[in-house]
Amino acid sequence: MSLSDLVLNLKVILPIAVLVLWACALLIIDLFIPAQRKGLTALLAALGLAVVLGLAVAQAGRQESAFNDMVVVDGFSTFLNVLFAASGLAGIALAYDYLKRTGMERGEYYTLLMFSISGMMLMAQATDLIVMFLALELLSIPLYVLSGFARPRADSEEAALKYFLLGSFSGAFVVFGIALVFGATGSTALATVLEVARNGAANLTLLVIGAGLVVVGLGFKVAAVPFHMWTPDVYQGAPSAVTAFMSVGAKAGGFAALLRIFMVAVPSTSAHLWLVFEILAILTMLLGNLVAIAQTNIKRMLAYSSIAHAGYILMALVTYGLPTTAPIGVAAALFYLVAYAVTSFGAWAVVIALEKAEGKGLELDDYAGLGRKYPLLALAMAVFMLSFTGVPPTLGFMGKFYLFGAAIHGGFVGLALFGVVTSLISAYFYLRVIVIMYMREGDPEVSADPWLKFTAIAAAVLTVLLSLAAGPLFNLAARATLFLN
């Protein structure tokens, strides 16, 4: 490879390259920043992410592959890269005050965050199963460490260990699945897999089993039932700022891989696997929403809620074998990821603002009286709860409208019916938060950190405004799919 080729190739992964270099540099710079002034590290990390965000946006409209078709830049990857970088910025905004308050302000937090984001971005751009696996590990390992960041708190260490063990376990499924796909088609490049399968030269049994194992492995990452067991404990034990980032980033990363593999490479397996996705989606929606009703801890409630939302996004994957519906499904999933990300970060900002040392302030009852004492924050939280439920005019409603529309377009009316019924079930526990905030008396204390308030209020405003002027976002999501194939 000549130097000019290398430069051309690097341009495709420019945001990732810059992010990784910046993170490495920050590791060293951080050594020279005194322990009381770690805010500077946060600032530098945020600056880097902002640059990366700009670079990702600048890739809009490009469509080329690089490194022997191992990675690609297209509408899909650009859309997700922007989402990942923005998630990183939100993650920093949530963590800054929280780490200081809880006495775990260490510079590694921000570098680990950046490494994890680079994994997510690579995941969105990868077009080879091996690169995808690398991306998966790059995404996951920093998150294992971050989950245990509150050491020596026992539940944080437990969360880290549990996440690590189950994460590695699921990683093994992915590798095994990739091996079988390779066995069936003789390649790990998605384009070749597609071509071989289309020519009928692939061993279909091996291909279906391989693809199925990939679903299992990535199902762990996106917390789909029945692979969700780790989620509540890890979400509850991990520091809240990490949970917030993880619940959005890791999920979006997992879905990026699922969408690309199934829509691009193995649509030929759909006759065998669409039912698997349908059952996964229904189970995930049902169990996530039903068990969330029983929770009294807000972190656990949001954990089950995040499981439930994975179920809604899985609806999009059910359509992957239908050539006319699949692009709508992908766009709907991308749109829903944005809606989920904005709403989640907002909700977690409120949770973090109310959290006290030693994991206090996380029970639902601690929210009593918030409506009277902090009307703005309570209003924002109410908006997030309504958005999670899917009540207009919020992004959550628009997302569900899109997803259910995709399901109905594909003829999966029964699946859409499960979607709306479980939304109704979810109304019960989301509304309970509003009831407690507004209709019970209490005297909650809230952190005075401006970044938390800013994140919460900005997210609430976005949740409402973006739903009223949803046109551009719909268009972006729709165009993100066009380059996928």
Next chain:
Amino acid sequence: MNFVIYPLTLTTFFPLLGVLIILFLKAEHKNAIRWVALLTSLVTFGISIAVLAQFDTANPDLQLVARAPWFQIANWTVHFYMAVDGLSILLVMLTTFLTPISILSTWTAVEDRVKEFMIFFLLLEVGMLGVFVAQDLFLFYVFWEFTLVPMYFLIGIWGGQRRMYAAIKFFLYTMAGSILMLLAILWLGIYQGTFTVPDLIAKGGIPDAVQMVLFIAFAAAFAIKVPMWPLHSWLPDAHVEAPTAGSVILAGVLLKMGTYGFLRFNLPLFPEAAVKAAPWMALLATIGIIYGAAVSYAQKDVKKLVAYSSVSHLGFVMLGLFALNPQGIAGGILQMVNHGLSTGALFLIVGMIYERRHTRDMNAFGGLWKIMPIYGVLTLIVTLSSMGLPGLNGFVGEFTILLGAFGSEHISPWFAGISAAGVIMAAVYMLYMFQKLFLGPVDKEENQALKDLNWREIVTLIPLLVFIFWIGLYPKPFFTLMAPSVDKLVTIIQAAAAGLP
């Protein structure tokens, strides 16, 4: 730019201006907040009168159209599409008319968190107006669901003892109905290629079996809202726990969203299914009329009595709509307005006595006529209106409905016959209530010193009474407003009925 100052968009969204101003007022300045809310709603009423002035009564089609593409997903285009016709103009007027009255009624009743109360109230007005003017199914659904949120807060924060239970029950019940409608809307949009109501009517041609499913999905949402027996059980809880102004709007306008939904969507979009379902709908309506009346009679709590009487009165509306002929439908629409006026007034009246005594138990009163003569006279008029005395509004509506139901070729005249008994039962429970409250000796110590109505309370009731008499004595202008649109709707239904085996 014309879009913003367009009459209908302006009417619908003008209350938001009030919300914006109130947001910047300090919570302690309660009176300023009340005045801003009142003036905003009065100006909104003024704008709606301008809408009425521009309304062409001879035109059966949608008028004052504001239409623009809103956004596109996949290849489904959603429009921002607002318009009125004879079916909805009266309901728009009813909404803008009842809102200032309700706000005036809260002047002393709501002392806690006035700022939030008024914000939610004005937001509720936006939602309700949007429901009545939206002609795109998506836009309609957004407004429809949105009304839940402010009403939920109004019941949940300012309600009575069991307010949390009532608020959640209200929200979940209504949402349970509307989610099925959402799926039906998506189906229509995707397979018929458009979300706008006139285009969908023009396109038609939905296979019979599918049409019935869609009819039921829409009906689920609307029947819960009306509420039709046996889906009414949220209503007594919501009404009893809601603050007075909330009850007025709930009974006066929100319930009409259900009947209006049948009128605007179920009848013209699925005419074949509507003809087939008519006997069943009439059966449920008739059961509702009798059941509501019987249960009303058994109540000790005045507010609960009025709440159950709504089940009975809305049954009449549904009976009229599903007579599927001009008299029935026109009577149904007029009865929606009538019920809004008289039941709204009844809730105000209950609220006034509750504010004085903090009880609504009928046994706690008696002989109020001697102590509060003005209150007594006004209550008597409203009571007579609600039970359908000739010369007052209720009679005109119920009579027209029964006329339509007797003459209908789609439902059996027996329904009308049995329902007529509901009118008599209404006289029984309404007069029983009046007697318990106002007649007999003043045998309770606490009632001796009750003050009669003050000027503000009289001002709240008078406008309602004006219309109670007007519609009762000279209903022609109201029928003229709706007639061409009703005829057009009936033509669509007749054409569909002719095509059925």
